[in-house]
Amino acid sequence: MAANEGNMPFIKHLASSDRKIRTSALSTLRTFLSAPTTARKLTDLDYLKLWKGLFYSVWMCDRPIPQQNLCTELAGLLSILPTPSDDEGAVVIPFLRAFWATLAREWTAIDVLRMEKYLLLVRRVFGASLAWVGDGKKGKKEGAWTDARADGMLRLLEEWPFESTGDLSKVPVGLRLHVIDIWVDEVEKLELLDPDSEDSANDKNGKVQFLDKIRRIVEVQTKSTCKPVRMRTKESLTDDRLPWNTSALSDLDMAGRDDGRDGQDSWDGFED
Template sequence: MASQNMPFIKNLASSDSKIRKSALASLHTFLSAKHIATTLSPIDILKLWKGLFYAMWMCDRAIPQQTLAQELADLIYILPRESVVPWLRGFWATMSREWTSIDVLRMEKFLLLVRRVVGASFRWMKGAQDGKADVSAATATKSKKGGKKGSGKEKSAWDAKRVDQVLDILAEWPFALDEDVKEDSDSEEEEEPEADEDDEDAKPQHESLRKEKTEKKENKDPLHLLAKKIPAGLKIHVLDIWVDEAEKVGMLDFESDEEALKIVQRIIEKIEELEQRTVSPAIRVRSKDSLSDDRLPGNDKKPVEKEDEGWGGFDN
């Protein structure tokens, strides 16, 4: 089991920055091993993200916080493709669970972490292109500075499956339509029949039914067992920053990238539905603000008309 090979988790929350850095390096090595990363259970992922949450919690000063936030966001680039979606789900589950416990003094660095993860998720949607590996934010920045011209073709190379996966995660967590989405399958199941102690034929059926239901509960993904009560503040933050992060990865280059336009329109549809169905006035207002961003399609800036200054006298 993968969890037996994660002794570094406790060190992620150490008060000693050197120990935290060493634990993070161990995590990189751990996740780089494909045979390990692909066997991580949802519980393992939640344990790792809890450790990473406290690594950010213990990190002081602006520059180290910015560096750590980017490092945590870029972890998806060392994971095998099939492990990225469970990893991102673990992130949103952890942030949703811990959000209300973050104090005012620490909130800013977690706002940055969410921003970086959203940006990394958008960048991951482009996928590996022309046989190249996925590119982290740090690598992308270097390539912009010293890259060759003609790399613009890569901007439109969106991976359809990855796009679907990331948009599904956004709809499932920060853009969840209900303020409190819980797993309802158990309540919808029929009640167990009461076993008659004198009815020998009923006992085996009753026991097998109970065993079957127990197995179903054990096999459920723990991430889906969590009550997805997304804090309003977390939703509002994602509504505030998603357009900025979309712009950074070229998702707003509508004239040169028709596929990007389709992706943005899908996100807009999710936010429109959120605006209509939310019971939170704050989320409704911020949804409207997000949809009215001048950078989105159909929201072009209107030319500002100059006010009539009146008669200015005779020209000399």
């Protein structure tokens, strides 16, 4: 049976103007979501209701430090969601889908004075989402980035922030651009960009495969009908931190050394 607002009375308190009430409601929500039998019974509509409350919890939060702490705490909800061994994305993926649907729906209504905290919220949740994939087989040597978690997350990215048809009515330009701006930063934090690491060399954990799949999802945005999206995507894909760009630069360096000039390209003037 799906939960309803009568079973989740804390939702309305998440948007309270009283900070103490909001804090108490968030604590109750954490307890509520951490219960396996509860979380698995929630429907897509229930998750949308939860994220509407959380969206306005951020809306009502003032001052930079509390805002930063709240965004980090909301992203941290992923770590307390139950992950049944038979289907590890059964709770997390619907929870995140509701997050993206809520942000996409409300994005154009966010005023300039509040936008910065929502940009941070998107960054924190996006980073936590990728980190959740890598924790899929924590402590094991193989498969962390190529298991069911990875597949589910990649499908979600294609469905929402990197929506492939370019439907700007589904994912607003501003939200799309922000995710394009931050994705390289977030994969770097997870050490997916080090071409010299042992994991990358052997790819035992599937890091290279996972990064390459993200790359292909992002590349689709270069065909967007929106020019800013196309330009920003091309710029992000040429980031020097990305391993395929590092390799390209290395190849160019080697080509310069193999042309017989040994790097002596400077002009020293006319000989006497």
